[in-house]
Each structure stands twice: as structure tokens, then as C-alpha cells.
Amino acid sequence: MKKISLTGIKPTGTLHIGNYFGAIKPALELAKEYDARYFIADYHALNTVKERAELSALIRQVAAGWLASGLDPEKVIFYRQSSVPETFELTTALMAFTAKGLMNRAHAYKAAVQDNIEKGDDPDAGINMGLYTYPVLMAADIILFDSDVVPVGKDQVQHVEMAQDIARTINFNYKADILKIPQAAVQESVAVVPGLDGRKMSKSYGNTIPLFAPEQELRRLIMRIVTNSQAVEEPKDPETSQVYLLYKLFATPEEREALAARYRRGGMGWGEAKEELFRVANRELTPIRNRFNEIIADSKGLDETLARGAEKARRIASQTVSRLRKAIGINF
Numbered sequence: 001m002k003k004i005s006l007t008g009i010k011p012t013g014t015l016h017i018g019n020y021f022g023a024i025k026p027a028l029e030l031a032k033e034y035d036a037r038y039f040i041a042d043y044h045a046l047n048t049v050k051e052r053a054e055l056s057a058l059i060r061q062v063a064a065g066w067l068a069s070g071l072d073p074e075k076v077i078f079y080r081q082s083s084v085p086e087t088f089e090l091t092t093a094l095m096a097f098t099a100k101g102l103m104n105r106a107h108a109y110k111a112a113v114q115d116n117i118e119k120g121d122d123p124d125a126g127i128n129m130g131l132y133t134y135p136v137l138m139a140a141d142i143i144l145f146d147s148d149v150v151p152v153g154k155d156q157v158q159h160v161e162m163a164q165d166i167a168r169t170i171n172f173n174y175k176a177d178i179l180k181i182p183q184a185a186v187q188e189s190v191a192v193v194p195g196l197d198g199r200k201m202s203k204s205y206g207n208t209i210p211l212f213a214p215e216q217e218l219r220r221l222i223m224r225i226v227t228n229s230q231a232v233e234e235p236k237d238p239e240t241s242q243v244y245l246l247y248k249l250f251a252t253p254e255e256r257e258a259l260a261a262r263y264r265r266g267g268m269g270w271g272e273a274k275e276e277l278f279r280v281a282n283r284e285l286t287p288i289r290n291r292f293n294e295i296i297a298d299s300k301g302l303d304e305t306l307a308r309g310a311e312k313a314r315r316i317a318s319q320t321v322s323r324l325r326k327a328i329g330i331n332f
């Protein structure tokens with residue numbers, strides 16, 4: 001029996017190539033080794049996305065983006081959090097075993113409070129209960145599917161530790177292994193993707209290349225990447241060039257070496273280096289962009305895919321919840 005991995009995807013922004021190399025590709029690799037489950041954390045997104053049309057569009061876009069990037073819904077389980085109502089029943093049960101003090105220590109909540117204090121606002125200004133109890137909903141996502149490992153970035157480790165803490169409290173109270181204790185798998189080696197301005201590519205810096213940018217826009221954005229003022233004939237250091245660091249992500253090992261040699265030799269200008277980057281980027285992104293456009297155009301097909309995933313997910317979820325209901329004395 002394979003171990004179970006679970007990946008939660010918060011649909012709060014349009015996917016960019018930083019997400020693709022930093023999150024999507026490594027997460028899809030898990031399907032080789034694990035019984036992999038992926039879900040769109042739409043109720044987590046609701047904490048920040050309050051505009052109906054925007055939330056609906058983001059859910060569909062992000063789902064289509066993962067499918068276009070190679071997620072195979074026949075081989076893994078792919079669903080929306082909101083399609084599994086057991087999540088919310090489990091959340092309520094977990095609440096009874098979650099210390100309020102534990103939530104007070106959550107980094108995201110603490111950062112929001114700190115922000116308010118620095119601005120001279122009320123410490124809880126603008127903080128909703130969704131943000132405050134975010135870790136409990138996330139613990140329910142994880143525990144519901146008997147997850148062995150949860151691959152996360154460093155910023156999410158504390159949340160997985162809280163899920164462990166809550167699950168242990170329940171097992172201890174009923175003196176039985178009712179809930180599986182999940183482990184965080186911190187993804188150390190994932191690529192850092194430089195953005196257009198040289199900083200890490202991130203929605204909050206406004207320096208992204210959208211994953212589904214049409215060819216013309218992809219080209220235009222690549223031509224905008226900041227470079228230094230070295231002349232064409234000067235030898236250049238590939239490893240300190242954002243253009244080369246992006247090129248490396250898309251190129252084959254042979255292509256990487258060949259272009260690095262051209263950098264070091266001199267005689268190649270930034271315009272030419274960018275043309276090379278555009279060529280390899282467009283080669284990898286064209287099929288993904290085409291699949292994405294097909295999936296988005298067929299919203300009924302996409303909804304059916306997600307509905308089939310939800311059915312598989314609910315079969316597992318209902319077992320966990322009925323196990324817990326029995327243990328706590330609500331089913332008799």
C-alpha cells in the first residue's frame with residue numbers, strides 16, 4: 001500500500017511560472033510515489049476573496065491550470081474542498097479539541113495583529129474568524145484524508161504541526177488511534193524562480209509571467225526582464241543573469257551548457273539571450289497553454305471532472321467522519 005500525500009491549493013491568484021516550477025511541478029511528481037490527493041481550498045480563499053465572479057473564475061482557472069500542467073484526474077484524486085461537506089463537520093469536531101491559545105500563536109494571525117498594532121489600529125481590525133481559525137480548517141482537510149505526508153513550503157509547516165497537535169489531543173482523549181498523525185514534508189530543493197525585476201517571482205511584487213500568457217505577451221514580458229548594462233562583446237556570467245536562471249528551468253542539460261558557454265565567451269547581447277529564453281519557454285508552455293484554453297472553454301467538462309473527484313473524495317471522507325462520530329459518542 002502506497003502512503004498518502006495531500007496537497008492543498010489556495011485559489012487566490014492567476015497562476016504564473018513561479019507557481020509552475022515552485023509548486024505545481026514538484027507536487028505533480030508526488031503522484032509517482034504516493035497515493036496522491038489534490039484539492040482546491042476554495043473556502044480558505046473566501047477569507048480574502050470576497051467578490052463572487054472573481055472567486056468563481058479563480059477556482060476554475062486554478063483547477064484548469066493544474067489539469068493542463070499534467071495532473072491526471074484518473075490516477076489521483078482531485079476535488080474542491082467545498083464539495084466535501086465532511087470537511088466542515090470535521091472542522092466543528094476539531095474545534096472542541098483546539099486550544100484558543102494555539103490559534104493565538106499562528107504566524108499568519110500574529111502577523112496580521114502586529115501589522116494593526118504598528119499602524120496604531122485595533123489589534124483585531126480587519127481580522128475575520130476565517131483567518132483566526134484557518135489552521136483548524138486546514139487540519140480538517142489533512143486529517144479527513146488519512147494523510148501521511150503533506151508537502152508544504154516553510155510557511156505552512158506550523159499549520160501541519162497544529163494538525164498533528166489537534167489529532168493527538170483527540171487520540172489521547174479517547175485512548176485510541178482514531179486519527180492519523182500527518183507529517184510535513186518540507187520542499188527544500190524547489191526552484192527559486194526570478195521575476196521580471198530580478199526579485200523572486202511573486203504576485204505581491206507584480207513581477208510575474210502568467211503561465212498562460214499568449215505567445216505575444218510571453219515574448220513582450222521576456223523582453224522586459226531587467227539586465228545589466230554590459231556590452232554585447234563582453235563575457236557574461238550566466239549564474240548571475242536572471243535571463244539565464246529562467247532559461248535553465250526550461251532548457252535541456254545540453255542547451256544549458258551551450259548557452260552558458262556563449263555567455264562566457266562574450267559576443268552575445270541580452271536581446272539574443274532573451275530570444276533564446278523565449279524559444280525554450282514557448283516550447284514548454286505552448287502545449288500547456290493550449291490545453292488550458294481547451295479546458296476553460298469546456299466548463300461543463302471541467303465541472304464533471306471535479307464532480308467525479310468529489311465523489312471519490314467523499315467516499316473516504318465519510319469513513320473518517322463516521323469513525324470519529326462513533327468515537328466521540330454522537331453515533332449510537
Ligand code: TRP
Pocket residue numbers: 006007008009010041044137138141142150152156
Ligand atoms: N494553507 C495552504 C496555503 O496557503 C493551502 C491549504 C489549505 C493546504 N488546506 C491545506 C495545504 C491542506 C496543504 C494541506 O498554501
